Amino acid sequence: MIYTKTGDRGTTALVGGRRVSKADKRIESYGATDELNSFVGLLMTKIDAEEDLEILQFIQHKLFTVGAYLATDPESTELKAESRLTPDNILRIEQAIDRIDSQLPAMKSFVLPGGCPSAALAHVCRTVCRRAERQIYRLHETSEVEEPVLKFINRLSDYFFVLARRECVKNNGAEIIWDYTCG
Secondary structure, three states: OOOOOOOOOOEEEOEOOOEEEOOOHHHHHHHHHHHHHHHHHHHHOOOOOHHHHHHHHHHHHHHHHHHHHHHEOOOOOOOOHHHOOOHHHHHHHHHHHHHHHOOOOOOOOOEEOOOOHHHHHHHHHHHHHHHHHHHHHHHHOOOOOOHHHHHHHHHHHHHHHHHHHHHHHHOOOOOEEOOOOOO
């Protein structure tokens, strides 16, 4: 059955079986990561370039890996290889950032979210990613989080930023430049 009723009193189980509050920092961190993964799935419905879809699918799988890592109780359960990120995973994101950034005009101003639907969704992914990163760092204040997880989530928001900019250019949408005098 899909429902177990074990969470009806505000607790949930980590990988390893220990029950914690549904408001626990660990739950908040992998919950935000799961939310980001859902938005990545939505973004993929607005992207048409095969190369971008491949990296977004890679990101989805790695976000699930991060979620598994964060959901594991480090005090009672040894992490499996499937729940770990590698330096190669981070390098792949950096290479995607570099590839996209090389196609973009130099930034001369701050840009606001929007311009076209796919760019707007990439900005949503970027901001949800930043929230997930903050949640993960809150967890890291009290429980060690491995460096590859921290680096990956940080690079990921940069990836969504350059993807949003490129989607504007590609779809003939004008980037929305911040105008501090507006209003």
